[in-house]
Amino acid sequence: MRRHDIRASRSPLRRLRPVLLLPLAFGVALTLATEDPGGPIAYSGATIIPVDGPPIPNGVMVVNDGRITALGPAETTLLPAGGTVVDLSGRTLIPGLICTHSHLGRGGGGDSAGPIQPEADIFEAVNIRNAGFRRAVAGGLTTINVMPGSGHLISGQTTYLKLRDGNTIDDLVLRDADGLRLGGLKMANGTNSLRGAPFPGTRAKSAALVRAKYLAAREYAEKIARAAGDPEKLPSRDLSLEPLVEAMAGKRVVHHHTHRHDDILTVLRLANEFGFRVVLHHVSEAWKVADEIAAAGAACSLILIDSPGGKLEARDIDYRNGAILESRGVPVAFHTDDWITDSRLFLRMAALAVRAGMTREGALRALTLSGAEMLDLEARTGSLTVGKDADFVVLDGDPFSVYTKVLATYVEGRKVFDRSVPEDLLFAEGGRGAGDDQTFQGCCMGRQGAR
Amino acid sequence: MSPFAARTGRLRTVLTLLLLLATGAAAGQGTPADGPMAGLPDRAPAKGLEQPLSSGQPTVIRAGILHTQARDATGAWAPPISDGIVVIRDRRIAAVGPAGSVIIPDGARVIEAPVVTPGLIDGRSVVGLAGWLNYGHDQDQLEDSEPIQPELQATDAFNGREPLLEWIRSFGVTTAHTGHAPGNLISGQTMIVKTRTGELEDAVVTPLFAIAATLGDDAMESDRSPGTRAKQLAMLRQALLDAREHADQLRRAGDDPEKRPGRDLRKEALGRVLSGEVPLLLNCHRSIDIQNALRLSDEFGFRLILDGAAEVLEHADEVKARGIPVLAHPPMMRATGQGENASMTTVARLIAAGIPCALQSGYEGYVPKTRVVLLEAAIACAYGASFADALGTITLSAAEILGISARVGSIEVGKDADIALYDGDPFEYTSHCIGVLIEGQVVSAIVR
Numbered sequence: 001m002r003r004h005d006i007r008a009s010r011s012p013l014r015r016l017r018p019v020l021l022l023p024l025a026f027g028v029a030l031t032l033a034t035e036d037p038g039g040p041i042a043y044s045g046a047t048i049i050p051v052d053g054p055p056i057p058n059g060v061m062v063v064n065d066g067r068i069t070a071l072g073p074a075e076t077t078l079l080p081a082g083g084t085v086v087d088l089s090g091r092t093l094i095p096g097l098i099c100t101h102s103h104l105g106r107g108g109g110g111d112s113a114g115p116i117q118p119e120a121d122i123f124e125a126v127n128i129r130n131a132g133f134r135r136a137v138a139g140g141l142t143t144i145n146v147m148p149g150s151g152h153l154i155s156g157q158t159t160y161l162k163l164r165d166g167n168t169i170d171d172l173v174l175r176d177a178d179g180l181r182l183g184g185l186k187m188a189n190g191t192n193s194l195r196g197a198p199f200p201g202t203r204a205k206s207a208a209l210v211r212a213k214y215l216a217a218r219e220y221a222e223k224i225a226r227a228a229g230d231p232e233k234l235p236s237r238d239l240s241l242e243p244l245v246e247a248m249a250g251k252r253v254v255h256h257h258t259h260r261h262d263d264i265l266t267v268l269r270l271a272n273e274f275g276f277r278v279v280l281h282h283v284s285e286a287w288k289v290a291d292e293i294a295a296a297g298a299a300c301s302l303i304l305i306d307s308p309g310g311k312l313e314a315r316d317i318d319y320r321n322g323a324i325l326e327s328r329g330v331p332v333a334f335h336t337d338d339w340i341t342d343s344r345l346f347l348r349m350a351a352l353a354v355r356a357g358m359t360r361e362g363a364l365r366a367l368t369l370s371g372a373e374m375l376d377l378e379a380r381t382g383s384l385t386v387g388k389d390a391d392f393v394v395l396d397g398d399p400f401s402v403y404t405k406v407l408a409t410y411v412e413g414r415k416v417f418d419r420s421v422p423e424d425l426l427f428a429e430g431g432r433g434a435g436d437d438q439t440f441q442g443c444c445m446g447r448q449g450a451r
Numbered sequence: 452m453s454p455f456a457a458r459t460g461r462l463r464t465v466l467t468l469l470l471l472l473a474t475g476a477a478a479g480q481g482t483p484a485d486g487p488m489a490g491l492p493d494r495a496p497a498k499g500l501e502q503p504l505s506s507g508q509p510t511v512i513r514a515g516i517l518h519t520q521a522r523d524a525t526g527a528w529a530p531p532i533s534d535g536i537v538v539i540r541d542r543r544i545a546a547v548g549p550a551g552s553v554i555i556p557d558g559a560r561v562i563e564a565p566v567v568t569p570g571l572i573d574g575r576s577v578v579g580l581a582g583w584l585n586y587g588h589d590q591d592q593l594e595d596s597e598p599i600q601p602e603l604q605a606t607d608a609f610n611g612r613e614p615l616l617e618w619i620r621s622f623g624v625t626t627a628h629t630g631h632a633p634g635n636l637i638s639g640q641t642m643i644v645k646t647r648t649g650e651l652e653d654a655v656v657t658p659l660f661a662i663a664a665t666l667g668d669d670a671m672e673s674d675r676s677p678g679t680r681a682k683q684l685a686m687l688r689q690a691l692l693d694a695r696e697h698a699d700q701l702r703r704a705g706d707d708p709e710k711r712p713g714r715d716l717r718k719e720a721l722g723r724v725l726s727g728e729v730p731l732l733l734n735c736h737r738s739i740d741i742q743n744a745l746r747l748s749d750e751f752g753f754r755l756i757l758d759g760a761a762e763v764l765e766h767a768d769e770v771k772a773r774g775i776p777v778l779a780h781p782p783m784m785r786a787t788g789q790g791e792n793a794s795m796t797t798v799a800r801l802i803a804a805g806i807p808c809a810l811q812s813g814y815e816g817y818v819p820k821t822r823v824v825l826l827e828a829a830i831a832c833a834y835g836a837s838f839a840d841a842l843g844t845i846t847l848s849a850a851e852i853l854g855i856s857a858r859v860g861s862i863e864v865g866k867d868a869d870i871a872l873y874d875g876d877p878f879e880y881t882s883h884c885i886g887v888l889i890e891g892q893v894v895s896a897i898v899r
Contacts, residue, residue, distance in 0.1 A: 135786070306783075306826060307618050308487040309583030310818030318487040339785055340818060351880030356491055402833045402880050429834060432762065435791025 040064040040083035041413070044074060046093040046394070050384035051369045061093060063390040066412035071386055094364065094399055095383050096142025096391030096411065097346050098371030100301040101255065101281050101335030104132045104343070109148020109156030109186065115199045115206075116213050119239035120156035122148045123181060128169050131427065131434055132338060137163050137417040138428035139344035140393035140406045141336075143174070143372070143381055150188035150257040153200070153210050157243055158255055159183040160375050162391070164411050174377065182376070184279075185247050188257035189266055190313050207266055214274040217244035247276040253376065254278045255301075259313035261288040268296045279374045281335065284317035287324045294328040299374050301333045302366075303341065304352050322350075322366065323357035332362065333371040344428065351400035364399060389413075488617055490897025497872040497886035499562035500896040510539040510891055511559040512870060514567035519547060519862040520839070520846040528839035535567065539868040542890035547862055564885060568842060568877060569862050570625025570869030572849035573824045575732070575758055575778040575811030577632045578616055579609045579644065579654075583820050589613070592632035592814070594639065598670070598677060599690050601662045601724075602716035603639030605630035611644075611654045615821050619812070620646040621899040622825045623871030623884045626656065626850075626859050628778075632814045633665040633734035633758065636683055637690070640720070641732060643853055645869070647889050656855060661732035661756060662724050666740040667789050684743055691751050694721035730754035736761035736780070736789040745769055756852065759784075759813070761793035767804045776807040776852040779844070781822045782830040784813060798844055799835030809849035829878035841878070874898075 041063050048059035050071065060077040062070035070077055079085060107125030110117030126146055136144065142163055148155040160174040160182040174182045189206050193199060200206040220241045227233035246252040254276045256267045264280060271278040280286070281301045286293060293300060302321050309315045318324075325332045334350055336343045350363040358366075372382025381391045390413040397404035406428070409417035418424050426434050490496075504510065517535025522528060536553040538546035546553045555561075582589025591608040594600055609629070619627065630641025643657035664670075666683055677683040697718035704710035723729040731753050733744045741763055748755035757763060757777045761784075763770060770777065782795040794800075801808040810831065812822040824845045832841035843849075850860025858867050868891040875882035887895035 131786070306819040306823050307583065307615060307821045309615070310585050310815070310820040312584050312586065314818060315584060316486045320491065339787060342783060342785065345783060348880055355881045355883065357493060400880055402829045402878055405833075429796050430786055430792070430794035431796070432765070432792045434794075435786055 040069065040080035042070075042079045042083055042085045043088050043093060043392075043394075044079075044085050045087050045089035046091040048093045048384060049095075049364065049399070051095050051365055052383040052385055058089075059093070061384060061390075061392070063410075063413045066390055066414070068384060068386050068388055068390050071384055088394060090396075091407065092395040092397060092399060092404075093384070094140075094393050094395065095368040096381065096393055096409065097140045097367045098143045098333070098375070098377075098382060099136075099141050099336045099338070099343065099346060100145050100279065100333045100371045100374050101303075102136075102144040102146050102338045102343070103149065103340075104136060104144060104146055104338050105130050106132075107146065107148065110152045110154070113198075115153040115193055115195075115209060117152060117156055117240065118154050118185060118213075118243040120148065121159070121183070122146050122156055122186075123159040123169060123173065123183065126159065126161075126169055128166070128172060132343065133163060134417075134424075134427035135434070136338070136343035137409045137411075138406060138419075138424065139342070139346050140395075140409050140417075141343050141346060142391040142393075142409060142411045142416075143375070143377065145184065145255065145335075145375055147184075147186045147255060150186075150192040151195075152186075153188060153193050153206055154213065154244075155186045155188065157183050157252075158186050160377065162381075162389075162411055163409075163416060165414060165416050174380075184253040184255045184375070185243050185276075186255050186257070187267075190257070190259050190263045191311065192257065203263070203266070207270065210270060211273070213241075214244055214248070214270070214276075217241040217248065218274070221245045221248070248274050250275070250277055252276075253374065255281055257281050259284040259317075261285040263313070264289055265292060268292070268298060271296075271298070279333075282314075282317075282337075283321065284314045286321045286330075287318050288316070290324050290328045290330065293325065294330050299331040299333070299370075300325055301335045301371070301374060302353070303335055303337050304349050305341065319352055319356035322353035322363065326358055326362045331370050331373065332358075332366045333374050334366050335371075347399055347404070347406075348402070351402075354400050360400060488614065488621070488897075490621070490899060491883070494874075494883060494898040495885075496896045496898055497562055497564040499560060500886045500893050502560045502562075504560055504892070507541075509545070509556045509559040510868070510888075511555050511561045512537040512539070512567060512872075512888075513550070513561060513563045515565040516567070517547075517862065518566070518568045518839070518842060520569050520842060521861045521863050522847065528843065537567065537862055537868075537870065539870075539888075539891045542868055542892075544862060544864055544866050544868050547864060562872070562886070562888075564872035565875060566873040566877060566882075567862075568623065568871045568873070569846045569860060570867075570871050570887065570889060571623045571825055571845045572809070572853070572860060573619065573624050573627040573629070573812050573845070574809035574849045574852065575641075575813060576619075576627045576629040576821065577814050578619060578627055578812070578821050579611065579613050579629050580605060580631065581615070581814075581820065582610060582613050583615045583618070585817070585820055592630075593634045594631075595635065598636040598672065598675070599686065600635070600639055600717070601637045601690075601720035603631060604659070605640045605642035606651055606655065606658050609642065609644065609651050609654070611647075611649045611651055616646045617648060617895075619821060619823055620887055621884060621895045621897055622823045623873070623877070623887055624824060624845075625869040625871070625887060625889050625894075626855070628660060628811075628849075628853050630660070631663045633663065633669055634814075635665060636670050636677060636686060637662060637664045637721075639663060643855060645889050647892075647894050656858070657853070659723075659729060660853060661730045662720060663732045663758070664734065666733060666735040666743055667737050669734070669789050680739065680743065684747065687747060688750075690717075691721055691725060691753075694718040695725055695751075698722040698725060724753045725751060727752070727754055730756045732756045732758050732778070734758040736793070738762045738765050740789075741766050741770075745773065745775075748773070748775070758811070759790065761790040761797065763806075764794075764797065764800050764804070767801075767806060771804060771806050774807075776809070777801055778811045778852065779808050781811060781813050781824075781827040782834060783822065783827060795830055795834040798831035798841070802836055802840045802844075807848060807852055808844060809852050810844040825877060825884070829880070832878050838878070 105126035369382035631639030847860035850856035
C-alpha cells in the first residue's frame with residue numbers, strides 16, 4: 001500500500017496529473033442531453049440501487065466534479081441550477097463494479113528465482129493498452145486490484161487502479177491523501193507454488209518459508225525502531241522486507257490465494273501469528289470451514305467458474321460458497337481473476353451466486369461495496385453515496401438477468417464506456433479488433449483517443 | 452473501518468480454532484458435505500421425480516411451457532406449448548401436445564415442471580476423455596506423440612464415470628459429441644454419447660462421428676513439424692493422398708488377398724473421410740486457417756465441419772455456398788490467442804446468415820475444465836439470437852449437424868425421451884435445472 005521508505009522521511013509527494021475537463025468528444029449520450037463533465041449533471045428517472053441503502057425508484061443522482069453531490073427520490077431531490085439533466089427513465093443505476101482480483105494487463109510479479117519476492121510490484125508491469133481494459137469497462141468495472149500470479153508464496157505487490165480514461169498507468173493508479181500508491185501484497189498457498197527448489201515441495205515447507213520471511217521482516221522493523229532515526233544504527237534498506245513490515249503494520253492488505261480447507265486455515269494461522277490483515281481469495285472449499293472463517297473475522301473474495309475442478313484443489317469449488325458465507329456473516333466479494341473469467345461477465349458471476357442461494361442484496365454488495373472495503377476504498381467508492389466518487393453503471397434492466405446490458409460506465413463522473421458508440425460496442429461484444437493482444441493506435445488506451 | 456480488519460481478537464480466534472479442532476465440533480460441517488455435485492439444498496427438484504418407475508409404466512410430463520424444438524414443414528420452430536403434455540412409453544416419446552389434446556394413460560408416473568425442453572446436446576466437447584482433476588491420469592483428450600493420428604478411437608479413451616458428465620447433465624445436457632481435442636494436426640476420432648453415468652456401452656450413440664483436426668497456431672510445434680501453416684497443409688495433403696492411394700489399392704485388389712495392401716489403421720480412418728462416410732472436424736479460428744480449410748475440402752471433396760471458427764463470419768458466403776456447418780465457439784470463450792477476435796454475436800450472425808450451426812462447450816485446458824452449453828446458449832440469446840434459435844443450437848440444430856436428429860434434439864413422437872426440466876427461463880442466470888431424463892429414466896434429480 002505504501003511504497004515509501006519506512007525508515008526515514010518521505011520523498012516529495014507525487015501528484016496526479018491534472019485531468020483536463022474538455023467536453024466529451026464522443027457525442028450522443030444516453031439521451032438527448034449532452035453530458036458536460038464541467039458542470040453538475042443530474043441523472044434522473046432511473047431505479048437507483050445505492051447498495052448502502054434501499055433502492056430508489058425514479059431516483060435522481062447529481063454528479064459534480066467527479067463526485068456524487070446529491071441522491072434521492074425525484075420528488076424530493078433538488079436539481080442543481082445551471083446543470084444538465086440526463087433522463088435515465090427505465091434504466092437501472094448501480095455503483096461501479098469492483099474487482100478485488102484481476103490480472104488485466106498481463107503483468108508478472110516475481111520471476112522463477114524463488115518463491116518469495118515481495119519486492120516485485122505489479123504496478124511496474126501492467127500494460128494498460130491491453131484490450132482487456134476496454135472489455136472491463138464494458139462489463140461495468142470501475143476499480144480493480146491488479147495482482148501478480150499465484151505461482152509464488154509471495155509473488156509481489158498488487159496495485160489498485162481506477163479504470164479512468166488515461167494514457168499511462170499513473171493516470172489510473174489510486175493514491176492516498178499523501179499521494180502514495182495504493183495496493184496490497186499477493187500471497188498464495190496450496191499447489192500452485194509447489195515446484196522444484198528453491199520453491200517449496202510441500203505445504204509445511206511453504207508455511208515455514210513464509211514464517212521465516214515474516215520473522216525477518218519483524219526483526220528488520222525492530223531494528224528500525226531501535227535505531228530511532230540514527231543513520232548509523234539503521235539497517236540497510238531491504239525492498240523485499242518493507243512490504244511485509246507494512247502488512248504487519250496493517251497498512252498493506254494481504255490478498256491470499258487459497259483453495260483447500262486446510263490451506264485456508266493455514267492462512268488464518270499465519271495471519272494471527274504475524275498480524276497481517278488478510279482477504280482470502282478463491283476459497284474454493286470455504287463451505288467446509290465457513291464457521292472458522294467467520295470466527296477469524298476474515299473476508300472472502302470468491303470466484304465462480306462454470307465447472308468444478310481444472311485442478312485438484314479446485315475440485316470442491318461450490319456455487320453455494322457465497323450463500324453459505326453470507327449466512328455466517330462473513331464479508332463476501334467476488335473477483336474475475338481475469339483472464340480466468342472475462343470482466344465483461346462479472347455481473348454474471350454474482351448472478352450465479354444468487355442462483356445458488358445468495359441474497360440479491362448481498363450479491364450486489366459483493367460486487368461493489370464489499371470489494372471496496374477489502375481494498376480500504378470504501379470511503380471513496382463502492383456505493384452511490386453523497387461525497388463518494390461518481391463511479392457508476394447504467395443498466396437496461398435487472399442486474400442479475402442474462403438479458404441485461406451495461407449501457408454506460410462512469411469513473412469519477414466521466415463516461416468510460418458507452419454501448420451506443422460502435423468502437424465501445426466492439427469491446428462489449430468482441431470481434432475483429434477487440435482481441436486481447438490488440439495494439440492500439442494513437443496515444444491513449446481510452447475511448448477519447450488523443451487529447 | 453473495514454469489517455474484516457479484525458486485528459483485535461486474534462487471541463480469541465486462536466482459542467476458537469483450537470476449541471473447534473479439539474472438540475471436532477466444526478459447525479461448518481453442517482453445510483453440504485458432499486460438495487459441488489450436491490445441488491441446492493433449499494430448493495426442490497421437479498415434482499414427481501422421486502417416484503419409482505415400474506416395468507411398463509408410462510411417464511407423463513406436464514410442462515407449464517413446453518419447448519418441443521420441433522420444426523414445421525417450412526423449417527420454422529414450432530411455437531412453445533402452454534400447459535403441455537409429453538407421454539413417454541418404453542424409453543421413447545409416445546405423445547406430445549397441449550393438455551386436453553393428449554390422452555393421459557392410467558397409472559402413469561406424472562412429473563411436473565414449469566419449463567420443459569428437449570435434453571440438451573453439446574455440439575463439441577472433450578468431456579469423458581478429459582476429466583475434472585486435470586492431472587495426467589484423467590487427461591486422455593490429446594496424444595502428443597505424433598501430429599497425425601486419425602486412428603485414435605474416442606471409444607478407447609472414454610470414461611463414462613467422469614464427474615464432469617454428471618456436472619453437465621445436471622444442467623440438462625443429455626447428449627455430447629466428445630472425443631479428441633484440438634491441438635494436433637489430426638488428433639483422433641470423436642464420438643457421440645448420452646451423458647448417463649456408466650460404461651461405454653451404456654453411453655455410446657455414434658462410436659465414430661468425425662476425425663478431429665486443427666489448423667493454425669494451436670497445432671504448431673516448436674521442435675518438430677508442423678511449424679508453419681504451409682507445412683500443416685502439405686502434411687495434411689500427403690496424409691490424404693496416401694489414404695486415397697491405399698483405398699485405390701484395396702479397390703483394385705478386389706477379393707484377391709495377394710494384391711491387398713496390408714492393414715493400415717491410419718489410412719483406413721482417413722479413407723472414411725475421403726469416402727464421405729465420416730466428416731473432417733476442423734478446428735480453426737483465424738480467417739487464413741478457415742480459407743485453408745475450405746480449399747482443402749474443395750481439393751479432396753470430404754465433408755467439412757468447422758469447429759470453433761471465431762472469424763467465420765468473414766467467410767460467410769463461401770461457407771454457406773458449400774453447405775458447411777459450424778460447431779461454433781462458446782460465446783464466452785476467452786478472447787485470446789487464435790480466438791482473440793471471437794465475438795459473443797457469432798452464433799446470432801451465423802443463424803442470420805443461414806449457416807447451420809450448433810454450440811459447443813469446446814476445449815478448456817485449465818479452469819473451468821468444461822463449459823456448459825446451456826450457459827453458452829444463454830449468452831448467444833442475450834447477444835442477438837432468438838430464444839428458439841439459441842435453444843436450437845443446443846437441441847435440434849445440433850442433432851441435425853451430428854446426424855442424430857432421428858433420435859434426439861426435439862420432443863417429437865418416436866424420439867428418445869431425453870428431457871430437461873427447469874423452474875423458469877432456462878437461459879436466465881437465476882433459473883435452475885430441476886431434473887433430467889434420458890430415455891425416460893431420471894438421471895438427475897438435483898437442483899442446479
